[in-house]
Amino acid sequence: MDGPVRQLDPLVSVCIPTYNRASKLQRAVDALLASSYKNLEIIISDNASSDDTENICAALAQSDRRVRYFRHSENQGPTANFEYARSQATGKYFLWHGDDDYLDPNYIGACINELENDQSLVLVSGVAAYHRGDGNITGYGKVIQPSSDSPMLRVTKYIWLVTENSIFCGAYRRAAVEECTMPNCLAGDWIWMAEVLLKGKAKVLPTIYVHRDYGDNTSSSLRRIASTIKAPPYHARFPRTAVSLNLAGHLSAFIVNSNPSLTRNKYFIFFALFNLVLLKQIGWSIRLRIAHGRHPGTTQRPRPGAGSG
Incomplete structure (x- = not known):
């Protein structure tokens, strides 16, 4: 080309x-x-x-x-x-x-x-x-x-x-x-x-x-992102919970809107997604701490949140 x-x-x-x-x-x-x-x-x-x-x-x-x-x-x-x-x-x-x-x-x-x-x-x-x-x-x-x-x-x-x-x-x-x-x-x-x-x-x-x-991938990084995008104060204080709530809330709405027959199950869908994301983040944090203990100073670039623009 x-x-x-x-x-x-x-x-x-x-x-x-x-x-x-x-x-x-x-x-x-x-x-x-x-x-x-x-x-x-x-x-x-x-x-x-x-x-x-x-x-x-x-x-x-x-x-x-x-x-x-x-x-x-x-x-x-x-x-x-x-x-x-x-x-x-x-x-x-x-x-x-x-x-x-x-x-x-x-x-x-x-x-x-x-x-x-x-x-x-x-x-x-x-x-x-x-x-x-x-x-x-x-x-x-x-x-x-x-x-x-x-x-x-x-x-x-x-x-x-x-x-x-x-x-x-x-x-x-x-x-x-x-x-x-x-x-x-x-x-x-x-x-x-x-x-x-x-x-x-x-x-x-x-x-x-x-x-x-490479960049930081810690809760402090998520708090900085929350401040930059002017998220509610509790998002900066409890970023992992905020990520789980945000994903579960938006995705359950997408799913129900695209398939109205699931409306009766919207709360089940929300809590299932919330628990999935929260469990995933807990596991991710544990893996990062283990990796940091084995190789001090190693981090990954964060990726929940908006970019530099």
């Missing part, structure tokens, strides 16, 4: 919400411009950054017509900025792209090839490759394949297995997920993914990577 844009290649919108990450944003966009897939529109939604983001984005838009730059006069909060970036997408497919991540050159082309060849898929992604400062890969994300014909089995498998959520960074069939929304709460991206999986199947390609920096 090197060379000029081919008319047979569908337009792909890459949506980058950003805030005060000018240097890493430059790296992200440079990698996209060097992608083997050429028919792109790169949408940058700047959440009123106070660093050099505006100048860098203006230069990028001037040098390549595929870059579209939008700047908010006031910070909208990360979730609203994610959704604003998506609202500007015009492609058949779209990706949400972290402003501090970068993709393999063949990442987008490989995802689109799968989506074009299998209409049952609403999402195709690669795997996260994690770095710690020196550029060397120090770990990989989990491969989750929510490919069951049953929507509930897809969602349950995802909820039980998800940790760092690199599947979120894949290519979506835009028309299929147009009505899905990412709520402004802890685990908003997990809720988004669960709603997407109710719409159709997803596939993870383990040979292509979204490159990410």
